[in-house]
Amino acid sequence: MILVLLPHSDYDPTESSVPWQYLHRAGIEVRFATPTGAVAHADPRLVEQGFGPLNPLLMTRKPDLESYRAMLSDPHFQHPMAYADVDPTQFAGLLDADAAKRIALHFFKAGKPIASVCHGPLLFARTLDPETGRSVLYGRKVTGLLSVTMELAAWMITAPWLGRYYRTYPQTVEAEIKATLASPGDFIAGPPALLRDSASRPERGFTVRDGNLLTARWPGDCHRLAAEWLRMLKEAPTS
Known part of the structure; x- marks a missing residue:
């Protein structure tokens, strides 16, 4: 059984629904958790409102929207657990979109398969291993939302009418993650x-795998992420 962690709302639908679809088709049970146990819907601008002339660049593609709408009909999506109620020992793998440190730490320490994309690896950057006092990403190779070509570029082209819509955090995702790694070179940007x-x-x-951790940069990597994570789950030992 796999755990998918979602934020309150406003996430990119591709990042959760595409992996969910791959798992669902493979017959793997999936459960969802949100901060308070309330149903969490994706960013309405990515699902319905759009970005006007920038829709071809920024809007969620039709096949991935169909995956998201299928996920909405999943009874487990409609009745998620609260983070506080999650017993991570009951789950074989973790898909993180933005989640709780207690849950993340369990999956790292237990060596269970973990997949994360875009802003998701920030959770791991901020999760400290109590044995070392360092982030659980220390010594790992990882990727995530790229500063210049993704996060800042999206902000600059949408800022005239959306303001800081694409500036979610005080520093970029890439900068914060790099600061927790053993070496800045452990953050892998992938092809230009x-x-x-x-x-x-x-x-x-593009994905980066380091042991039980699989990461990707943006929604455009999610089909590869989902396919590779499904293989990791099938290869993982059962207990």
């Missing part, structure tokens, strides 16, 4: 060309 992957072209995506 940002090609969106798909179910038929997962090789266009």
Whole structure:
């Protein structure tokens, strides 16, 4: 059984619904958790409102929106657990979109498969291993939302009418993650060309695997992330 952690709201639908779809089709049980146990819906601008002339660049693609709408009908999505009520020992793997440190620490220490994308690895950067006093990412190789070509670029092109919509945190995701690593070079940016992957072209995506941790940069990597994570789950020992 797999645990998918979601924030209160306003997340990118691709990042959770595409992996959910791969797991669902493989017959793997999925449960959801949110901060308070309330149903968490994706960013309405990515689902319905759009970005006007920038829709081809920023809007969620139709096949991935269909995956999201299918996920909405999952009874477990409609009745999520609260983070505080999660017993992480009951789950074989973790998909993080933005979650709780207690849960994340368990999966790292237990060596269970973990997948995270975009802003998600920030949770791990902020989760300290009590044995070392360092982030659980220390000594790992990882990727996440890129500063210049993704986070800052999206902010600059939308700022004239959306303001700080794409400036979620005081510093960029990449900068905060790098500060917790053994070396800044352990943050892997991937190829410069940002090609969106798909179910038929997962090789266009980019992921970084380090042991039980699989990370990706943005929604355009999610089909590859989902396919590779599914393989990790199938290969993982059962207990």
